Amino acid sequence: MRKTSLILVFSLFAISWATSAPVRGDLSETSEARYLAGLRERRLFSLVEAYCRRRLGEAYLIERRRAELTVELSRTALEAALFAKSPEREELAARALKIVDDELRNKPSSAWRPLLDVQHGLVDLVWGERLREEAQLLDVGEPQLEQARARLRTAVMQLKQARTTLEERLRELNRTRPSNVDSPLNSDVPDADDWASLRRNVDYQLGRAYRNQGESYPPRSADRASSLELAIETFESLTRAESTDSITWQARLEEVTCKRLLGDLMAAERVLDLVDAQAPPADVADRARAQRIRVRILAGRLDEARKFLRPEDTDAASNADADVRLAALEWLIASTVAEEKAGRTSEATEVRARAGALTRLIAERQAPYWARRAEALAASAVATSPAGHGDSSLAVAAASFYRQGNLDKAIEIYDQLFTQAWSKRQQELAFDAAFTAGAIEQGRKRHEAAAERFAKLSQTLADHPRSAEAQLLASYNLGQTLLATQANPDLLQAGLARYAQSLETQIRQWPNAKETAQARVWLGRLRTQQRAWDAAAQAFGAVGLDASLALEAVQGLIYCRSAQLAALRAAAQPTEPAFSVIEIELSRYVPGYPDRIASPMPPASRAAAISLAKLGLLYGKQDFASGSSATHALSLITAVAGEPELPAEERSTIEVWMIAALSATHRLDDALKRAVQLKTANPRDASAVVQLLDAMPTASDGINLVRAQTVMRLIGLLPSQRELLNATERLPVDRAEARALDLLGPAGETRRAYDALARNYPQDGDAQLAYAEFLSKQTDRESLTIAAAKWREIERASSESSPRWYRARLGMAEAYDKLGDRARAKQLIELTQALHPELGGPTLKPKYDALLMRLNTTK
Numbered sequence: 001m002r003k004t005s006l007i008l009v010f011s012l013f014a015i016s017w018a019t020s021a022p023v024r025g026d027l028s029e030t031s032e033a034r035y036l037a038g039l040r041e042r043r044l045f046s047l048v049e050a051y052c053r054r055r056l057g058e059a060y061l062i063e064r065r066r067a068e069l070t071v072e073l074s075r076t077a078l079e080a081a082l083f084a085k086s087p088e089r090e091e092l093a094a095r096a097l098k099i100v101d102d103e104l105r106n107k108p109s110s111a112w113r114p115l116l117d118v119q120h121g122l123v124d125l126v127w128g129e130r131l132r133e134e135a136q137l138l139d140v141g142e143p144q145l146e147q148a149r150a151r152l153r154t155a156v157m158q159l160k161q162a163r164t165t166l167e168e169r170l171r172e173l174n175r176t177r178p179s180n181v182d183s184p185l186n187s188d189v190p191d192a193d194d195w196a197s198l199r200r201n202v203d204y205q206l207g208r209a210y211r212n213q214g215e216s217y218p219p220r221s222a223d224r225a226s227s228l229e230l231a232i233e234t235f236e237s238l239t240r241a242e243s244t245d246s247i248t249w250q251a252r253l254e255e256v257t258c259k260r261l262l263g264d265l266m267a268a269e270r271v272l273d274l275v276d277a278q279a280p281p282a283d284v285a286d287r288a289r290a291q292r293i294r295v296r297i298l299a300g301r302l303d304e305a306r307k308f309l310r311p312e313d314t315d316a317a318s319n320a321d322a323d324v325r326l327a328a329l330e331w332l333i334a335s336t337v338a339e340e341k342a343g344r345t346s347e348a349t350e351v352r353a354r355a356g357a358l359t360r361l362i363a364e365r366q367a368p369y370w371a372r373r374a375e376a377l378a379a380s381a382v383a384t385s386p387a388g389h390g391d392s393s394l395a396v397a398a399a400s401f402y403r404q405g406n407l408d409k410a411i412e413i414y415d416q417l418f419t420q421a422w423s424k425r426q427q428e429l430a431f432d433a434a435f436t437a438g439a440i441e442q443g444r445k446r447h448e449a450a451a452e453r454f455a456k457l458s459q460t461l462a463d464h465p466r467s468a469e470a471q472l473l474a475s476y477n478l479g480q481t482l483l484a485t486q487a488n489p490d491l492l493q494a495g496l497a498r499y500a501q502s503l504e505t506q507i508r509q510w511p512n513a514k515e516t517a518q519a520r521v522w523l524g525r526l527r528t529q530q531r532a533w534d535a536a537a538q539a540f541g542a543v544g545l546d547a548s549l550a551l552e553a554v555q556g557l558i559y560c561r562s563a564q565l566a567a568l569r570a571a572a573q574p575t576e577p578a579f580s581v582i583e584i585e586l587s588r589y590v591p592g593y594p595d596r597i598a599s600p601m602p603p604a605s606r607a608a609a610i611s612l613a614k615l616g617l618l619y620g621k622q623d624f625a626s627g628s629s630a631t632h633a634l635s636l637i638t639a640v641a642g643e644p645e646l647p648a649e650e651r652s653t654i655e656v657w658m659i660a661a662l663s664a665t666h667r668l669d670d671a672l673k674r675a676v677q678l679k680t681a682n683p684r685d686a687s688a689v690v691q692l693l694d695a696m697p698t699a700s701d702g703i704n705l706v707r708a709q710t711v712m713r714l715i716g717l718l719p720s721q722r723e724l725l726n727a728t729e730r731l732p733v734d735r736a737e738a739r740a741l742d743l744l745g746p747a748g749e750t751r752r753a754y755d756a757l758a759r760n761y762p763q764d765g766d767a768q769l770a771y772a773e774f775l776s777k778q779t780d781r782e783s784l785t786i787a788a789a790k791w792r793e794i795e796r797a798s799s800e801s802s803p804r805w806y807r808a809r810l811g812m813a814e815a816y817d818k819l820g821d822r823a824r825a826k827q828l829i830e831l832t833q834a835l836h837p838e839l840g841g842p843t844l845k846p847k848y849d850a851l852l853m854r855l856n857t858t859k
Contacts, residue, residue: 036072041367045080049073064190066103067112071119074099078123082130082368086405096123111189114165118202121158125209126369128152132216133373137380145216152213159206166199200238200247207234207251211258220263228258249275249284256291260298268295283321290327297334305331314358322362322370329358329374333381355381359396375400382413394420398436407444411437431457431464438470442477451477455502468506468513475502475519500526507542517547524556536560541585550604554589558611561585565619575619579629583620586612594632597639606643609636610653617660617692630664637661649682656685659710660692668706675713683721686714687733694736708740715740731761735770742774750774758790765804768794772811781819788815806832806840810848817855826855 039048052073056066074096081092100120104113128151135145173192214227235258238251252275259268268291275288289308296305312318313328332355339348355378362374375396382397394417401410414437421430438453454474458467478499485491503526506519520539527536537560543553561582568575589608591598601609613633620629640646641654655678662671693711698704715737722730738753754774761767772794775787795808809832816825829852832839839845 033072036076040076040079043080043083043368045076048076052076063107063110063112066107067110067115070099070103070116074119074123078126079368081127082372083403085403089403093123093127096127114162114169114195114198117158117162117165118198118205121155121162121202121209122205124151124155124158125205125212128155128209129212130372132212133376136215137376149213149216152209152216155209156206156213159202159209163199163202163206166195166202170195170199203234203238204247204251204254207231207238207254210234211254211261214258215261225262228262232258244278249280253284253287253291256288256295260291260295265295265299286321286324290321290323293327293331297330302331302335302338314354314361316361316365322366325358325362325366326370326374326377329355329362329377332358333377336381356396372400395433398433402436402440407440411440414440427461427464431461431466434460435466435470438473442473445480447477447480451475451481451502462509468510468515471502471506471510472515472519475499475506475522478502479522496526507539514547517543517549517553521549521552521556524553524560528556528560531563533560533564537582537585541588545589545591545602545604550589550602551607554586554604554607554611557582557585558607558615562611562615565615569619576621579615579619579621582615583612583629586615590636594635597635599639599643601640601643606640606646606650609640610650610657613637613640613657613661614688617657617664618688628665630661633657634661634665652680652682653685656681656689656714659714660689663693663696663707663710666703668703668710672706672710672713675710678713678717681714681717683718683724684729686718687725687729690714690736691732694732694739704743708743711736711740712744727761731764731767734760735767738770738774765794765797768797769804769807772808776811776815776818779818784815784818788812788819791815801836803840803844806836806844810840810844810851813848813851817851822855822858826852829855 036048036051039045039051052069055061056069056073077092077096077099081089081096083089084092097120100116100123103110104116104120107113110116128148131144131148131151135142135148169190170192173195208231210227210231214224214231217224217227232255235251235255239248239255252271256268256271256275259265259271272288272291272295275284280288292308293305296302296308309328309331313320313324332351336348336351336355339345339351359374359378363371366374379397379400382394394413398410398413398417401407401413414433417433418430418437421427421433434453434457438450438457441447441450441453451474454470454477458471458474461467461470464470478495482492482495482499485495500523503519503523506513506516507523510516520543524536524539527533527539537557540553540557540560543549547553561578565575565578565582568578586608587593590601590605590612593609593612597609598605613636616629616633616636620633637654637658640650641658646654655674659671659674659678662668662674690711693707693714696707699707715733718733722733725733734753734757738750738757741750741753751774754771757767758771768790772787772790775783775790778784778787791808791811795805795812798805798808809828813825813828816822816828829848833848833852839848
């Protein structure tokens with residue numbers, strides 16, 4: 001019969017990493033398994049996962065191969081969990097189980113199902129062992145210890161079930177297999193030898209599960225004794241076999257551990273004597289030596305334990321066994337405690353330093369399982385010893401508590417490390433410790449505490465290169481606390497004041513730090529929300545073009561200044577002076593403005609250029625005889641349009657505003673050509689340009705017609721998107737459409753457009769005014785009668801002596817005149833003149849006088 005099989009090679013390798021010593025012997029590992037193990041030892045878990053998933057995606061994958069790769073994938077997730085922090089590590093551990101569960105669900109009848117069942121039990125065993133060690137070494141309380149027991153109980157159940165399945169498969173194979181027949185080496189069907197070997201592995205892992213269960217209970221308790229006795233019984237069943245293999249050696253060493261935990265040190269020594277007498281392999285001898293050290297540590301015979309230590313155990317140049325190094329670390333920690341109790345401070349310090357160095361060596365050279373055990377031991381020594389510890393020991397302890405989720409303890413030790421480093425003037429170490437403690441508080445959303453820590457750190461170590469970063473994080477966490485105070489106006493206002501003060505401190509104290517750009521943007525946002533436009537613009541405008549947040553700053557500056565300009569226009573106040581201010585602010589972001597604009601333009605420059613052009617056309621000085629805002633706008637838009645690889649959204653915006661700039665500089669034919677070629681437009685850009693063109697002064701009939709054609713072309717792009725505009729944005733478009741149709745015809749469409757305008761915006765005075773003016777230009781009696789009524793309606797809705805009130809009175813008189821009721825028209829004008837001799841001022845009075853003169857001279 002064949003001596004071994006591929007599945008046993010794989011299964012032994014797959015479970016050996018989780019044991020307290022690797023299972024070796026006459027079963028060779030596959031080259032693939034060694035490759036993946038090497039990647040995991042270097043913690044390149046993502047590479048292993050990618051490799052396994054790629055192979056699992058191959059077509060025609062045999063079931064044995066699927067099972068092997070699934071176990072490797074599960075194992076990788078579990079090893080990654082050993083060095084991840086909470087809650088990521090719990091997610092990885094859960095993923096390790098899910099990988100197996102998914103495969104079992106997808107392939108419930110796989111011939112290799114027992115291998116997956118064993119891996120499922122191993123995941124629970126390893127994670128339960130990890131939780132137990134942390135709960136006991138780091139003293140995190142009973143809840144985590146109970147979690148460990150639950151995991152271990154599940155592991156026992158899974159492994160016992162797997163053993164039952166294997167026994168059934170063995171009986172079936174033995175009953176049906178012909179004698180003296182070997183199955184081919186690469187068969188996808190397991191044989192009795194496969195399952196027999198795997199069953200020995202399952203028994204070994206079941207013993208480990210019992211042993212861990214026992215360790216989870218208090219010393220000398222009945223539960224501990226019962227579980228450990230079950231473990232010993234299981235291991236003895238493996239050591240009674242006639243042949244001696246890797247499982248036999250490992251089971252004997254586990255026996256030693258169980259007897260040591262039961263306090264039967266003499267029995268433990270007898271088993272070790274038996275191991276030594278049988279000339280064990282070198283690695284087994286090393287593990288036995290590690291057990292000798294632990295037995296003597298437990299007996300308080302540290303000098304005797306020291307005799308079993310060798311120089312190479314702690315030598316970085318050697319390849320010492322991981323378990324031996326861990327035992328050496330246990331001896332160093334125990335020796336430190338003994339020296340402290342004896343009052344030998346200098347000796348304790350020296351031994352503690354050696355322990356720290358060995359902890360780092362294990363972390364660097366051994367697999368994650370051993371590194372985490374060493375780290376937990378070191379953390380336990382720091383947490384339980386009242387004496388001072390070295391910087392490296394405190395750092396290791398704090399990191400260990402942080403990874404396993406005991407954040408309060410981690411912060412406590414980071415604070416100790418800060419105090420110790422500060423007293424030694426080790427500013428870098430002190431800063432890192434305090435910064436990490438603040439980051440932990442931030443990570444668990446204790447923002448008030450985090451803000452206090454970061455603010456204190458930034459002032460204590462104000463000269464540190466990262467002090468500005470700490471201050472920015474203080475501001476960030478203060479901002480987060482505001483979210484919890486929104487319902488209380490008093491608390492909210494106080495919080496906003498603290499937040500602003502923190503940002504202003506950053507800007508004042510670290511004006512040139514890269515983090516300060518973010519502080520300026522946040523302050524700008526705050527002042528924008530408070531409608532403190534000038535303060536917001538000052539904050540945004542102080543961010544340089546070379547800053548990573550330049551685009552965000554420019555956008556904030558544009559928003560607040562645009563709001564100011566819109567408010568001025570709504571109040572019928574001049575906008576040119578305010579635009580001159582923003583022209584200066586935005587031109588800083590457009591090198592070479594206005595004559596020689598530099599290229600290529602970064603995104604912030606393009607945004608500034610586009611907005612400067614828009615605002616210039618909407619609010620700037622339109623003096624065509626001299627260098628006007630329109631001329632500068634055309635230069636800006638032309639420069640941006642020439643930029644290579646312009647994003648599609650920006651190019652669409654540029655094309656629309658190019659039409660506006662060409663129209664504003666009297667290049668109306670060019671504007672119309674571009675409008676005809678335009679295929680799509682952002683509805684808000686198109687709406688703004690339509691409104692701009694509609695508001696341009698009346699010119700010759702030819703110019704007005706071309707402008708109207710351009711307006712209608714732009715409006716033609718909007719039907720499918722006009723619903724994206726709100727009522728305020730739609731009104732100017734609808735009004736411009738009606739006016740353009742008034743120039744272009746036909747009459748029926750124009751009438752329908754004005755009717756719809758008045759009907760859709762009954763509360764808007766401008767819409768009603770435009771409708772009345774259109775009706776007044778008609779010649780049919782029906783339209784003029786409606787016009788007179790509409791003017792009367794507008795007059796009643798307007799304040800007396802307002803411009804619209806005067807326009808409505810004049811409109812009524814004109815309508816009565818066209819209807820032939822000249823007496824009524826004359827009476828209306830004379831009454832208006834008697835009440836208000838100025839007749840609306842220099843714009844409307846000449847029109848009143850001209851109409852009255854005509855009425856007086858016409859019979």
